[in-house]
Amino acid sequence: MLEKKKTDNVLLIEKTIFSEKTIFSSAGENISLVDVDIRYSLNDVYVTIYLHSETLDLINLEKINKKLYPLLEKLPFLKDKLNLEVSSPGMFRKIKYFNEFYIFKNRDVRVSLEKGIIIEGKIKSYENSILEIVDKNNSIIRIKDEEIKNCHLNG
Numbered sequence: 764m765l766e767k768k769k770t771d772n773v774l775l776i777e778k779t780i781f782s783e784k785t786i787f788s789s790a791g792e793n794i795s796l797v798d799v800d801i802r803y804s805l806n807d808v809y810v811t812i813y814l815h816s817e818t819l820d821l822i823n824l825e826k827i828n829k830k831l832y833p834l835l836e837k838l839p840f841l842k843d844k845l846n847l848e849v850s851s852p853g854m855f856r857k858i859k860y861f862n863e864f865y866i867f868k869n870r871d872v873r874v875s876l877e878k879g880i881i882i883e884g885k886i887k888s889y890e891n892s893i894l895e896i897v898d899k900n901n902s903i904i905r906i907k908d909e910e911i912k913n914c915h916l917n918g
Contacts, residue, residue, distance in 0.1 A: 764861075764908060764912065764914060766859065766861055772801055773799045775838060776810065776835060776838070779835060780796060780812070780831065780834075786831060786834075793817070793818075794815070795866045796813075797813040797815050797852045798812075799811070799813070800813070806844065807846050808840065808841055808845055809846045809848070810846070810847050811847075811850055812849045812850070813850055813851065813852045828848070831847060831849065832845070835847060853916070855916055855917070856916045858872070858915065861889065861892075861908065864889035868886050868887075868889075869887075870885065870886055871884070871885055871917040871918055872914055872915065873917040874913075874914045875912045875914070876911060876912055877909075877910055877911070882898065882906070883898065883917060884896040884897050884899065892907060892908040
């Protein structure tokens with residue numbers, strides 16, 4: 764799997780989010796930042812922040828949005844151009860970063876291998892560039908990073 768590269772602006776947004784420790788306090792525990800997506804138009808910059816937690820709901824996403832907006836609007840490339848959306852990653856998200864295997868531990872995934880083989884199961888662990896999947900027969904399948912063509916959450 765070729766891991767997506769983060770731009771300088773994405774890294775700046777992540778740094779800003781992590782510098783403010785109270786952002787997620789009203790939304791509960793164990794919220795993970797999954798991804799930041801930036802799209803540019805002629806007059807606006809659309810930023811979508813994807814968060815994951817087992818207890819995250821629309822009310823909490825709205826609260827986080829209201830806390831993040833004034834912080835991100837201070838960034839020079841977003842000033843007077845920011846359109847912010849805070850969202851969950853979705854049930855069938857394509858996994859773009861290896862750290863998502865930690866975030867989505869125990870979640871169902873569909874892994875397509877470079878050899879054309881498809882494996883479905885739950886993420887058991889991810890260590891030393893090895894993804895462990897538990898399939899429907901409770902067998903543990905170990906997959907090296909370089910063998911993965913792509914991976915999606917599977918519902």
